[in-house]
Structure formats: structure tokens, C-alpha cells
Amino acid sequence: MPAIxxxxxxxxxxxxxxxxDDYRIVPHVPGTDDYLRIRQVSGLSAxxxxxxxxxxxxxxxxxxxxxxDVVVGMGRIIGDGGCFFQVTDIAIMPEHQWRGLGKTIMSxxxxxxxxxxxxxxxxxxxxxxxxxxxxxxxxxxxxxPRSVGMARRVT
Numbered sequence: 001m002p003a004i005x006x007x008x009x010x011x012x013x014x015x016x017x018x019x020x021d022d023y024r025i026v027p028h029v030p031g032t033d034d035y036l037r038i039r040q041v042s043g044l045s046a047x048x049x050x051x052x053x054x055x056x057x058x059x060x061x062x063x064x065x066x067x068x069d070v071v072v073g074m075g076r077i078i079g080d081g082g083c084f085f086q087v088t089d090i091a092i093m094p095e096h097q098w099r100g101l102g103k104t105i106m107s108x109x110x111x112x113x114x115x116x117x118x119x120x121x122x123x124x125x126x127x128x129x130x131x132x133x134x135x136x137x138x139x140x141x142x143x144x145p146r147s148v149g150m151a152r153r154v155t
Contacts, residue, residue, distance in 0.1 A: 022067050023101060025108045029062030034071040035089070042091040060085060061116070063108045065092065065101055072096045075105040082118060087125040087135075102134050110138050126151070 030038065032052045040046060047055075056062075060081065065073030073092035079085030087109055092101050113123055126149050127135050132142070143149075 023072075023096075023099075023104070024066050025104055026064050026066055027061070027108070027112075028064050029056055029059045029076060030064050030071055030074045032056060034064070035074065038071065038074055038091050038093060039089070041093050044089070044091055061109070061112045062089075063105055065096075065105055067096060073101055073105055075109050077109055077112065077123075079121075083120070083122060085113070085117060085121055085123045087123065087140075090131070102131070103137070106134060106138050124149075 032049060035052050035056060036047070036049065038044075055078075058078070060077045060079050062074065062076040064071045073096060074089055075087065075091075076089045077085055078088055087106075090102060090105055092105070113121075117123070123140075125135060125140060127140070
């Protein structure tokens with residue numbers, strides 16, 4: 001399938017808004033309902049409503065992938081605001097996947113990273129395979145064997 005050629009339409013507060021056919025990227029953190037729905041249908045791990053309501057407003061930046069008036073994908077940047085940031089929640093509803101839309105979400109997040117974050121910022125992410133190939137296109141590199149990602153859940 002050919003890659004979708006998104007055209008830059010307008011700049012709003014330094015962020016590129018892009019559109020193609022019925023899809024568009026808007027610079028906005030998803031609402032709680034959309035966030036929980038997209039995580040669930042795209043196969044990401046579940047969070048409680050309470051956790052989402054607490055965490056989403058603390059996002060550094062987020063984008064929603066819109067299909068008409070429906071949020072069908074998302075991506076966020078979280079972090080401390082100065083030194084450390086993490087790209088997270090890159091997700092697209094299954095019926096909209098494999099159309100180059102993940103690349104569009106990452107392009108919008110990368111645009112923000114390059115224009116708004118301190119030049120000394122450390123930006124990380126946890127990549128599920130095969131999505132690691134997408135993130136490499138945006139300058140992310142595996143850190144192993146020098147370092148490995150680790151995670152823990154509250155039980």
C-alpha cells in the first residue's frame with residue numbers, strides 16, 4: 001500500500017496540522033473516553049478510568065488522529081517538562097491501521113519535539129515489535145546492550 005501524502009494545511013502555535021482524505025491530525029490530548037477506547041481496541045494494556053483522568057491532563061503534548069469527527073488514533077508526549085520525555089500511547093483503531101497513519105502521528109509528535117523541547121532533552125519510548133521499525137524512521141535507536149528498558153506495574 002502506498003504511503004499517504006499528508007499536506008501541511010496550517011500552523012497553529014508552531015504545530016503542523018495535516019490532512020488527507022478523511023483523516024486529519026489535531027494537536028490535542030485525547031479525552032478519557034477516546035483514550036480508553038482506543039487503547040482497548042488497539043490491544044494496548046488497560047488502565048482504569050481513574051488513572052486516565054489523573055494522567056491525561058499531565059501530558060506535555062498530544063495529538064488525535066481524526067476520521068471525520070471520530071478520534072481513531074492518538075499519540076502523546078509525557079515527561080518532566082525539561083530533561084526527560086517519553087513518547088507513549090501511539091495507537092490506531094485496527095480498521096484504520098496499515099495506511100501510514102502511525103507515521104503521521106509520529107511526524108506530528110516529532111515536529112513538536114524538534115520545535116518545542118529543550119535541545120538537551122532525552123526522549124525515550126518503549127517499542128513493541130514491529131513498531132520499532134517506525135520509530136527508527138524518526139531517529140530513535142535501540143539502547144541495548146548498553147541499557148535495557150525495564151518496567152513494573154503496581155500490584
